[in-house]
Amino acid sequence: MPERRIAHIDMDAFYASVELLRRPELRELPVAIGGRGGRGVVTTANYVARRYGVRSAMPARKALELCPQCIFLPVDFDEYRKFSRLFKAAIATLAPQIEDRGIDEVYVDLTEVAGETAALGRALKQRIVEATGLTCSIGIAPNKLLAKIGSDLEKPDGLTILRADDIEPRIWPLPVRRINGVGPKASARLNGMGIASIGDLARHDAAALVGRFGPNYGRWLHEVAHGRDERPIVTESEPRSRSRETTFERDLHPLRDRAELREIFTRLCAQVAQDLQRRRYVGRTIGIKLRFDDFRTVTRDMTIAQPTADAAEIQKAARACLKRVPLERKLRLLGVRVSSLSAADALPARPPPPAPGESLELFPAVDQAHAKSEGRLQSASPNHRGH
DNA sequence: TCTGGGGTCCTAGGACCC
C-alpha cells in the first residue's frame, strides 16, 4: 500500500477575513467577530487583534480590556457559509476526496492526485484565493493527525509538508496540547505527570499511559505521540443530532420569569423542528439542556416510540424532560435537542389496517413453549421501552 | 461584568433479554 498524502486546509481567521473583504478599510485595525454586549464572546479575531492577546472564545469584555480600540462586528453566518461553499468547491476542482470538518476546514486525500506535493499545495492555495480572495494554511503529511499539526505550524498563509522523518525534529518539541484530541483536561493531567511535549509522551511507557488514561485513550496517546494515525478520509456522513440553545441576556427565574421562559422554550422547539423538516430528518430522542446561574449544566432526554420532526411533539417530550429537573436556581441557558435521527423519507409506512378477521392484538397469544424456543432465534424482538 | 452555539464521541450504570 502506498504511503498516503493527506492535506489539512484551514482558512486563516475565517470569519474576520470574510468580514474584511467587504470592510477593507478595517484591514490594519484590530477586529473581533462576536457579540460585544454583556455575554458576548469573540468567535474570531484578526491577526492585528491577536497581537493584543485577543483570542477565540474569549469574553468580549476581556477582549476590550486587552484592546480597547478593538472593533467588534456581529456574526453573519449566512455570509460565512457562502464563502465556505466557495472554498470547498475550489478545492474540489483539484481533489475530489474531501472530508468536511466544519465551516472553515477540511481534510483532502491527495494520494491519487497527480503532481509533486509542494506544487499541489501551492495550487490549492491559488485556487482558493482566486475563488474567495482568502488565504489559508495547509499541512500535507502521511495522515490526518500530522496534516492537522502541520497546517498550524506556519499560520497564516502557510504551507507545511511533513514526512515520517520530520516527526522527531518537528513534532516532538511541540506541547501535547497541539494534538487534536488532547484538550485542556488531558493536557493538564499529562503536565502533572511531567509530560509537557509530544516527545515526552512518546518516551513515556505505553502501559503506564493505559493505567492512567484507560485502555482506549491511553493506547491512542501512545500511538499519536509516534505520529501514527490510520483514520481514513470520510467523505460522507449522516448527522447524529440537531439542536438549538440560547443564553439569556440576564439569568431568568424559573417562576418569576415563567412567561419569558415558556416563550423561549416554544421558540427553540419550533426552530429545531423547522431545521429537521428542512433537512428531511426525524428523530426519536428528544432532550433538553439547562445551565444554571452557577454554570452547572444538566441534560435530560427521553426516547419516544415514533420518530418525529413535529414542533408540538418535540415540545411535549421536551416538557416531560423539563419536569424531571428540580429548578432551584436561576437559569442562564436553555436548549432543545433531537437525536437518534433517521431520514424522513425512510420512515416506516403506517401499518396497514388489519384485514377483516385479522387479530388486532399487538402480540397475539401464542403457545408459550413455542414462543420461548423461537425467541432466541429472533433478531427483531419487540422493544417495550420508551412507550 | 466572567465563560456562545452547534456538534461528535466516549464512558458507565441500570434495565432488560436470552
Next chain:
DNA sequence: TCTGGGGTCCTAGGACCC
C-alpha cells in the same frame, strides 16, 4: 440465599472540536 455471561438500549455527563 452465595447469585453467569453476553448482548442491546437508554440515559447522564464530560471531553473535545470548530
